[in-house]
Amino acid sequence: MMCVPGLDASILDGLPNGEGQLYFNSRYYDPTIGRFLTEDPSRHGVNWYAYCENDPINKTDPTGRLPVDYVADVANTYAFQLFASTVYGEAGASSEAAQKAVGHVIENRVGQREWKALDTVSKVIEKSGFDAYSQQTEQFTQAMKYLSSGKAGSGQNKSVDAAVQNLLPVYTGREADTTKGSTLYYSPAAQAALHASQLQTYPETPSWNFGTLKETTSSIPNLKSTDDFKFYAYK
Amino acid sequence: MKAFLPYVLFLSVSVALVAGQSVTIKKENKQYSVYLTAKGKTSAIIQGLPKEPSISEINDKLFRITLSLGSPDSYTYFVDSSGGLVEGPFFLFQKLDEKNLGILYVGSDGKLMGKLLFKGLDPVLFDLPDISPVAVVTNAITNIDFPSDTSIRITYYSGSQYTEKQIAVRWPRPK
Numbered sequence: 001m002m003c004v005p006g007l008d009a010s011i012l013d014g015l016p017n018g019e020g021q022l023y024f025n026s027r028y029y030d031p032t033i034g035r036f037l038t039e040d041p042s043r044h045g046v047n048w049y050a051y052c053e054n055d056p057i058n059k060t061d062p063t064g065r066l067p068v069d070y071v072a073d074v075a076n077t078y079a080f081q082l083f084a085s086t087v088y089g090e091a092g093a094s095s096e097a098a099q100k101a102v103g104h105v106i107e108n109r110v111g112q113r114e115w116k117a118l119d120t121v122s123k124v125i126e127k128s129g130f131d132a133y134s135q136q137t138e139q140f141t142q143a144m145k146y147l148s149s150g151k152a153g154s155g156q157n158k159s160v161d162a163a164v165q166n167l168l169p170v171y172t173g174r175e176a177d178t179t180k181g182s183t184l185y186y187s188p189a190a191q192a193a194l195h196a197s198q199l200q201t202y203p204e205t206p207s208w209n210f211g212t213l214k215e216t217t218s219s220i221p222n223l224k225s226t227d228d229f230k231f232y233a234y235k
Numbered sequence: 236m237k238a239f240l241p242y243v244l245f246l247s248v249s250v251a252l253v254a255g256q257s258v259t260i261k262k263e264n265k266q267y268s269v270y271l272t273a274k275g276k277t278s279a280i281i282q283g284l285p286k287e288p289s290i291s292e293i294n295d296k297l298f299r300i301t302l303s304l305g306s307p308d309s310y311t312y313f314v315d316s317s318g319g320l321v322e323g324p325f326f327l328f329q330k331l332d333e334k335n336l337g338i339l340y341v342g343s344d345g346k347l348m349g350k351l352l353f354k355g356l357d358p359v360l361f362d363l364p365d366i367s368p369v370a371v372v373t374n375a376i377t378n379i380d381f382p383s384d385t386s387i388r389i390t391y392y393s394g395s396q397y398t399e400k401q402i403a404v405r406w407p408r409p410k
Binding site (some may be wrong): 058079090105113114115116117128129130132134135137138184185186187189190191193194197198201202203206207208209212213229232234 | 266271282283284285286287289290301302303304305306307308309320324326327339342343345367368369370371373375377392397400
């Protein structure tokens with residue numbers, strides 16, 4: 001089925017063999033060819049028959065008159081900026097896959113188990129122990145300042161811009177959870193180094209009840225050997 | 236926590252406290268150390284950290300240093316800069332009772348512990364009966380407050396339905 005952002009998928013499900021035309025308030029759209037059947041009444045852009053300027057991943061057009069940059073709208077919200085900055089603070093120096101996985105960990109806590117009262121991503125970040133946020137680390141602060149000043153995508157901070165592009169599909173739910181429901185993680189190399197430096201003071205692993213958990217790290221695609229993360233989900 | 240002390244990552248970072256006192260984070264041989272300068276004397280108070288810690292000021296003579304290694308995975312030190320005293324590390328520090336200088340944290344066996352700082356007292360175990368099935372005890376805690384000078388009220392999830400429950404416990408006292 002063709003993906004049409006901004007539409008309820010059930011509308012398309014009801015079309016026989018994916019055929020038929022959809023009325024978008026001001027004109028008809030044919031999902032089989034991915035085009036409007038009449039020209040854009042507002043004459044916006046170059047191609048007046050294209051859906052969302054041929055960028056349906058990042059844009060939506062609920063009125064049929066003007067594509068809306070859905071991604072930019074999301075990226076400009078405080079909630080997304082908090083999400084992206086927290087992930088950047090926790091994993092900014094790690095691979096894209098590790099950043100996505102940390103993002104999924106945040107998402108996976110929302111409203112679940114012991115986090116049942118935390119019904120938004122922002123509440124999870126603020127109240128469930130992400131030190132990049134709670135300690136306002138240098139990386140978190142740098143990303144938050146950049147994003148909240150409206151500079152996202154300007155190229156002034158390529159690292160944060162890349163993290164934003166990497167995390168938008170996670171935040172908007174357009175990318176399936178790659179972590180098999182993970183809700184906790186730690187840095188095994190750093191923990192081991194700490195343990196090695198002071199055996200009696202620091203344990204080899206965090207003092208968690210590992211009997212309730214299963215490790216998911218090996219099933220997360222595209223993690224790099226340099227990523228210092230182990231991810232865990234409840235059994 | 237009253238304020239965060241801003242600092243930038245560099246080979247050596249100093250944070251001024253009250254007059255004549257400062258805390259400095261130094262990166263040496265890929266490890267981080269924390270130095271305290273007080274009464275004209277500088278000494279290493281924490282050494283061998285694999286990642287850069289963060290510093291937050293609690294009041295003009297007490298601050299905390301936190302090393303974060305995951306979520307949830309952190310180790311916290313408390314430093315009394317006026318006396319040059321350091322206590323820690325405490326795993327998953329939760330809450331400070333500023334009046335009593337008491338803290339709640341997770342012990343090495345994963346249980347909730349309480350300790351009065353800089354008094355030389357042993358920590359005490361705070362049992363949370365019928366706590367919900369969690370991997371980390373502090374995940375089940377929804378609130379901690381201090382209704383009187385000596386008591387601690389802990390609200391936590393109990394049972395398989397994660398129902399909130401409260402218990403009241405007391406800080407340990409010298410014998």
